[in-house]
Amino acid sequence: MAWGTTYWVTTELLPPGHPLFAALTRSLPLGLLAVAVTRTLPRGDWWWKAAVLGVLNIGAPFPLLFVAAERLPGGVAATLGAAQPLIVAGLAIVVLSESPSSWRLSWGVAGVVGVGLVVLRPGAGFDALGVVAGVGAAGSMAAGVTLTKRWGRPAGVGPLPFAGWLLTGGGLFLLPLVLLFEGVPPYVDAHAVTGYLWLATAGGLIAYVLWFRGIGRLPVTATSLLVLLSPLVAAVVGAVLLGEVFTPTQLGGFALALAALVAGQFTPSRVHLPLPRADVPRARKGHHS
Numbered sequence: 001m002a003w004g005t006t007y008w009v010t011t012e013l014l015p016p017g018h019p020l021f022a023a024l025t026r027s028l029p030l031g032l033l034a035v036a037v038t039r040t041l042p043r044g045d046w047w048w049k050a051a052v053l054g055v056l057n058i059g060a061p062f063p064l065l066f067v068a069a070e071r072l073p074g075g076v077a078a079t080l081g082a083a084q085p086l087i088v089a090g091l092a093i094v095v096l097s098e099s100p101s102s103w104r105l106s107w108g109v110a111g112v113v114g115v116g117l118v119v120l121r122p123g124a125g126f127d128a129l130g131v132v133a134g135v136g137a138a139g140s141m142a143a144g145v146t147l148t149k150r151w152g153r154p155a156g157v158g159p160l161p162f163a164g165w166l167l168t169g170g171g172l173f174l175l176p177l178v179l180l181f182e183g184v185p186p187y188v189d190a191h192a193v194t195g196y197l198w199l200a201t202a203g204g205l206i207a208y209v210l211w212f213r214g215i216g217r218l219p220v221t222a223t224s225l226l227v228l229l230s231p232l233v234a235a236v237v238g239a240v241l242l243g244e245v246f247t248p249t250q251l252g253g254f255a256l257a258l259a260a261l262v263a264g265q266f267t268p269s270r271v272h273l274p275l276p277r278a279d280v281p282r283a284r285k286g287h288h289s
Contacts (some may be wrong), residue, residue, distance in 0.1 A: 054169020
């Protein structure tokens with residue numbers, strides 16, 4: 001739900017043209033703070049694992065999300081992000097050797113359709129770079145979620161230090177890119193500071209502590225379906241702030257997306273039907289064994 005505010009914060013509060021800097025401020029400062037507070041560092045092969053997960057979960061998708069939010073209408077960017085559960089479902093088969101779940105796959109498709117009904121508008125623009133960025137962000141996060149589920153967390157390491165590792169790893173990946181290609185925005189006002197702080201706290205450290213804790217406890221495809229909340233919240237925020245009223249079609253899409261989110265958290269049990277009566281052996285009258 002916190003991630004659903006990213007679209008509005010990016011377009012209304014942050015200085016335009018600096019997606020790398022926005023991603024850096026969202027990840028590195030509080031990532032380093034979490035590592036310093038917990039005094040827990042990776043050990044052994046977790047140095048490179050934390051780096052890989054940091055890039056996939058944070059370093060790559062953060063700037064791509066900001067690019068998509070800047071170049072696409074919010075509805076288009078949100079719908080592309082809603083495809084993440086479908087990508088996760090495919091990766092889970094390959095990476096986690098999970099059996100394909102037609103139940104969750106079907107609800108994943110329904111969720112994308114529902115989100116599209118809520119957020120897409122007639123005449124929505126499709127900037128090519130924005131679409132590539134949106135799909136890339138969804139794919140990177142899907143790969144990050146799947147590998148996070150596969151590798152888990154080291155014994156004795158809680159969600160807070162783990163989130164600190166990944167935020168720091170993603171931020172360190174972004175730091176040279178900011179210095180080389182973008183730099184600091186020439187003017188940062190109070191609105192921008194507020195936006196950066198919100199994205200770094202509620203949309204950054206707090207959200208990722210809860211997210212990584214959830215990944216360890218829930219099936220990976222079910223976890224990814226929770227991402228459908230992000231575009232739905234973005235639509236509600238836009239409606240509240242702009243005074244828009246949902247149409248019946250949008251309300252139907254909202255209900256469909258919520259149904260997909262909830263239904264995807266359950267695994268239907270197989271129904272065992274009784275054998276036909278003709279197949280049940282009957283004892284003969286008067287026969288004694």
